[in-house]
Amino acid sequence: MVIKVEDALRADRLTELKHPDEAAGVPAVARKEGRAPQIVPDANQQTPAVGQRVTRPDSRPHITGQTRYIDDLSFPNMLHMKILRSEHAHARIRAIDVSEAEKMPGVVATLTGREIPVNSFGPSYQDQPVLADEKVRHMGDGVVAVAAETEQLAQDALARIKVEYEPLPLVLDPLEAMNDDAPKIHGDSNIYATKAIRKGDVESALAEADLVMEGRFSTQMVEHVPMEPHATIAMWEPDGRLKILSSLGRITLGRADVARTLDMPVNRIQIVGTIVGGNFGGKNEITTEPVLALLARKTGRPVKGVFTRQDEFVSSTTRHPFIMDYRTGVRKDGRILARKVRIVADGGAYCSWSETTLGKGAILSVGPYRIDHLEVKAYAVYTNKTTCGAMRGFGAPQVCFGYESHMDDIARELGIDPLEIRLRNAFDEGSSSPTGQVLHSVAVKESLETVAHRVGWREQTS
Amino acid sequence: MEITIRVNGQERTASVPPETTLLTMLRANLGLTGAKLGCDVGDCGACSVLVDGEPVNACLMLAAQAAGRDVLTIEGLGDFQELSPLQEMFELFSSFQCGFCAPGMIISAKALLDKTPNPTAAEVREALSGNLCRCTGYTKIIDAVMEMASRGAAESERA
Amino acid sequence: MRPFEYLAPSSVEAAVAALAEHGPGARALAGGTDLLVDLKHDSVSAGLLVDLTRIAECKVIEETPDGLRFGSLVTHTQIMESDLVRRHAPAMIDAARTIGAVQTRNLGTLGGNLVTCVPSLDSGPVLLALDAEVTIAGTGGRRRMPLGEFFVGPRKTALQAGEVLVDIVLPRDSLGKPCSFRKFGLRKGQALALVNAAAATRLDGGKIAGVRIALGAVAPTVIRATRAEAALDGRSPDPTLIAEAADIAATEAKPIDDFRASADYRLELIRTLTRRVLNEAIETATS
Incomplete structure (x- = not known):
């Protein structure tokens, strides 16, 4: 079917798109006189497309309820899967008994971690089991999966599964997790990723400062809460190929992970990326795809698995909580001479996208400011909590809260206007990032000036 | 149990167990998947439908409670060729x-x-x-x- | 949800008989906005659901010789749209408006809200402040009691096994009594109350008369602040007196620390909301 877009562009709407200043109510005279620097060129000076209203080609299926998300799909003879999750945040699995569950009418198959050919995955380190086999490391760890004729039967079967655990000591605080004597979650250290940036001579510069400010800032764990929970259907084609329909956002990476865990070549796996009902980074890696594939192979039937909202919160990845220690040396006039930052990212039970998050967080942790002497140390740490992974910004929102709060504290201590201290330190065209990248199209100061103008900052503070 | 609901202007009947929600009946039995299961506890509104003209969370209403009533789903508004x-x-x-x-x-x-x-x-x-x-x-x-x-x-x- | 049987009787008597016949495994279903969630999460079980939503007697708001009668199955939306409520007890509309969202207010019922009996229930304070009474039906017939006695503890009411709540009556004396409701939640939409409060009062020759203060989310059930009421009755309203009464009300509450707010924060909210609802009720009484 062809999607009709002919009436999407309506002349009466096109004329209403306004320059941001006009939209914000800045009088035309003020705009012409350039009281606020115009950093946004007029739309039609860029390309004919900018500023034009277009209708999305997928709009009609979406707003008529015809878009097929995974849970809207169904196949003949399809089974439904549910996962029994851990009862402990940290425990050794002594024994699993699925016999009672398997006897239930309507239950077709079960699956445990030991049945998975290569039971580990992860984008940086393959430290995460698809289903926990030897140890559970947080409450969201899946232990047994059940495929049954209905979702309710699969759910009921979970209560009949017996898992014997040997509880292990927990570590929930990332700072405690860094101690030598902390319970270890994987291997012999809970610190599994580090990043360091050094520039100039930070100690000497701090010694020359008129003021050295210190501050600790922390952020909380955040769940993506996509409106559509994670959902997957797996089935085997007659030619022995595996077909997976998934809400996964990164299907090629996902296919590599599925190939690895199932120990089969990628060219025998097809992953169909469907319309995703919200991702935000939370659907960037596999969750139950290998489990569904193996249950589909065991039963010879398509198997669907949809996360409950609870699965979504306890089991899918989240945004890393950061603990950020800042130490900054400044001159009396507000000019920053040196900055030291220590970031401890609470990674939860598995690495996931922590490396990426930590790297980006470290680079951005200094802020958009010209500082010649820097030291940044960043650590990702395991705890017995929900795994942290990709989420929009990859560490940027956390450090932004840290460095901007710190800037406000410094401004207050020196009695300098918070806008002014930022203007005195902000990047210029050609400034270098903490890792030496020369920056172009730098508009920090213009952006600050524009915002200050629009909110009437100087009028209010003078 | 046999349940008949007037859905988008048409009498629709399905045989479902009593614990079936209106949302499940619409999606699984009547093939109307426009209303979505988002949270399953009445917080997110993705399953909203009109029952006798009033919006409700179809995940929080039993199909049996909708028996004999008028239900409007997104499929009952405009279609692909002609939007409402x-x-x-x-x-x-x-x-x-x-x-x-x-x-x-x-x-x-x-x-x-x-x-x-x-x-x-x-x-x-x-x-x-x-x-x-x-x-x-x-x-x-x-x-x-x-x-x-x-x-x-x-x-x-x-x- | 696990399997259960379902019945939708058309009278209170039939509902009570069905509940009695089926014994402890039977549960009454009203709007379902709490019960169906509990059934889905397997935190309650039911062999039989007796759906009360088809009982005509319980679905009307009407003026009777006793006062204003709300069938227990009246929805929050019905309350918000009722001219009778607007005329006689508009604070009930203010309270109903703060419950859930449109979808939940269309399903959720006044009786269901009271029977669930969570400490934060938003219909409670106004009804308590207006001296509401409730009618309960069981196999032995019907009995009437003040709403204050109906609330027994968190999620626990005076309903005995097999009994159902039939209606809620605002006595004639309370109709038109100036009353104000305030709720404070962590956001504007779909929020549980950190504290909610209602005050009702008349003025008799410029003096406070028959004042009632009711608070929610600050004790095991919605409570009356009777000592604060006693400090106000018979006196002329002024800011100092109101502030004193609000302080007393805070001492009558036993708020808890939880993930939504600290007990100290709730105490401060009690003082603030109590002052506001008293001032608003007095202002209405004056005008």
Whole structure:
């Protein structure tokens, strides 16, 4: 079917798109006189497309309820899967008994971690089991999966599964997790990723400062809460190929992970990326795809698995909580001479996208400011909590809260206007990032000036 | 049990166990998958449908409770070839990103405009407060409903 | 949800008989906005659901010789749209408006809200402040009691096994009594109350008369602040007196620390909301 877009562009709407200043109510005279620097060129000076209203080609299926998300799909003879999750945040699995569950009418198959050919995955380190086999490391760890004729039967079967655990000591605080004597979650250290940036001579510069400010800032764990929970259907084609329909956002990476865990070549796996009902980074890696594939192979039937909202919160990845220690040396006039930052990212039970998050967080942790002497140390740490992974910004929102709060504290201590201290330190065209990248199209100061103008900052503070 | 509901103007009957929710009957038995399962506890509004003209969370109503009543789902509004006027506004303003909340959002907006054809922005926000969207920030959704209301008002002035 | 049987009787008597016949495994279903969630999460079980939503007697708001009668199955939306409520007890509309969202208010019922009996229930304070009474039906017939006695503890009411709540009556004396409701939640939409409060009062020759203060989310059930009421009755309202009464009300509450707010924060909210609802009720009484 062809999607009709002919009436999407309506002349009466096109004329209403306004320059941001006009939209914000800045009088035309003020705009012409350039009281606020115009950093946004007029739309039609860029390309004919900018500023034009277009209708999305997928709009009609979406707003008529015809878009097929995974849970809207169904196949003949399809089974439904549910996962029994851990009862402990940290425990050794002594024994699993699925016999009672398997006897239930309507239950077709079960699956445990030991049945998975290569039971580990992860984008940086393959430290995460698809289903926990030897140890559970947080409450969201899946232990047994059940495929049954209905979702309710699969759910009921979970209560009949017996898992014997040997509880292990927990570590929930990332700072405690860094101690030598902390319970270890994987291997012999809970610190599994580090990043360091050094520039100039930070100690000497701090010694020359008129003021050295210190501050600790922390952020909380955040769940993506996509409106559509994670959902997957797996089935085997007659030619022995595996077909997976998934809400996964990164299907090629996902296919590599599925190939690895199932120990089969990628060219025998097809992953169909469907319309995703919200991702935000939370659907960037596999969750139950290998489990569904193996249950589909065991039963010879398509198997669907949809996360409950609870699965979504306890089991899918989240945004890393950061603990950020800042130490900054400044001159009396507000000019920053040196900055030291220590970031401890609470990674939860598995690495996931922590490396990426930590790297980006470290680079951005200094802020958009010209500082010649820097030291940044960043650590990702395991705890017995929900795994942290990709989420929009990859560490940027956390450090932004840290460095901007710190800037406000410094401004207050020196009695300098918070806008002014930022203007005195902000990047210029050609400034270098903490890792030496020369920056172009730098508009920090213009952006600050524009915002200050629009909110009437100087009028209010003078 | 045998349940008959008037869905989008047609008598529809299904044989379902008593614990079946209206949402499950619509999606699994009647093939109407426009209403979505988002949270399953009545918080997100993705499953919104109209029952006798009033929006409800179909995940929190038993199919049996809807027996003999009038249910309107997103499939009962405009279709692919011809959108309803409200859907046209959602298309014009691109009032959705992933689209998962859109059916419920449109159903709630329709319920509001049926009762209050010329709402204030505050009334629109209140009427849509039971429909969560994680992508858009709501602005374009509210704009679409307000535009619909002002066009409706202009039309009734002309009439 | 696990399987259960379902019945939708058309009278209170039939509902009570069905509940009695089926014994402890039977549960009454009203709007379902709490019960169906509990059933889905397997935190309650039911062999039989007796759906009360088809009982005509329980679905009306009407003026009777006793006062204003709300069938227990009246929805929050019905309350918000009722001219009778607007005329006689508009504070009930203010309270109903703060419950859930449109979708939940269309399903959720006044009786269901009271029977669930969570400490934060938003219909409670206004009804307590207006001296509401409730009618309960069981196999032995019907009995009437003040709403204050109906609330027994968190999620626990005076309903005995097999009994159902039939109606809620605002006595004639309370109709038109100036009353104000305030709720404070962490956001505007779909929020549980950190604290909610209602005050009702008349003025008799410029002096406070028959004042009632009711608070929610600050004790195991919605409570009356009777000592604060006693400090106000018979006196002329002024800011100092109101502030004193609000301080006393805070001492009558036992708020808890939880993830939504600290007990100290709730105490501060009690003082603030109590002052506001008293001032508003007095202002209405004056005008």
